[in-house]
Amino acid sequence: MKQLTELATPFASVDTTLGNDVQWLKAQRLKALAVFNKQGLPSKKEEDWKYTSLWELSQQEFTHQASESTITAEQVEQAALLGDSYRLVIADGIFSAELSNLTNLPEGLFICPLSSEQGLAKAQPHLGQQVELAKAGFNALNMLLMNDGYMIAVKAEAQIDKPIEVLVINSGATQHLATHLRNVVVMEENCKATLIEHYVGLSDAVSLTNVITEVVLSSDAELNHYKLQQESPNAFHIATLSANQGRGSQWNTSSIALGAKLARTDVQSKLVGQESHTTMDGLYIVTGEQHVDHHTRIDHTVPNTTSEELYKGVLDEQSHAVFNGKVIVHKDAQKTDANQQNHNLLLSRGCEIDTKPEMEIYADDVKSAHGSTVGQINEDNLFFLRARGLDEVTARSLLTYAFAVDVLERISSATIREALSAQVEKHLPKGGKVL
8 A cells, every 4th residue: 555655646546536526525635645644554553553453454555446347236136135125336346326226215315326426515514524534544545535435315204114225345356456435324303214334245355445434313313323344354444433413313333243354443423412322232253364343432422311332252263353442421421321341252262352441431420331251152051052962063153143142132123133143143153053
């Protein structure tokens, strides 16, 4: 990625960069270029990246121009999490109208690619409002090189009947392809929708996905937001999900990481309206030499807000996981109720977890709890299952699934819960199908 710091303009390496002729976006890109050239990628000297090295990523030479995609409709159907949904497909970094299913959208729902003139215009008031340009380097890189993404808007009082699945597929046809996506979701008062961000790799190709999703929830809006990452075992995946929540809003989010060689996801929520609530869950299952890093942050800025957070991890072989969860109860944010938990299951001597739950409380009338655990499969439970006729592989898979299933059971939709459970089963260390 050395060539990125040498760009004379933010458009030098990408002929088809999104919004080349849009003046306000050009201005933001020039600012992003200056920020990125000044600080580059984050290093382990920074506290938030203390346990995650980007050295291997920094040695890659990525291309930002994909060959024409050869992904078929059949491959899309096989990769999609749900069969019945409103579907937007981004194939090898570019929106595909042919592979998407955006017909017959209900009244009150707007979906379009960010690369369209209408999508970019609708996104402008919200683009860059939920993330700090100077943080972590990747935010500036995303603004600098974003080439597509999506814009979703839900009108007041709308109740969207089917889930929206955004399917981002990398076919592997273009080696070392870097995809920079920017997504914006805006929900008006008293509406409800379900969104799935699904990232899939169809080969073992080296790739980079750098994605930012910004969410704006107005009063009493509810968004059930799921992220499933199943990219190539040689992929690098960097993601930020950030939400701003108005009075009485609910953001129920689950981040499930199963693929990629190195995956980093930042999930952030700012509760700015009273009676707002965040459920922030996650599950990561890693093996081999995979590295997965989750950093979460919940800001309780006003009184009478609540949050629930549960992250679980299953690690095997030489894998490494990082969890850093921060809950901040700001001054005068009385009557806050916050709970944060991180639990990890280690299946080998070679794996490693760095876990750091944090709470900063500046108010005195607060209910809060946080904690983390690290352990192994209970040998008594394993013996119990073996004594009843299960082989060791199946018994271990069953106990591993039982550990992980808590996160899945918190998903309200039975259809989505079952679909995600099926994907989790395929990635259980030690193999074997859950009975």
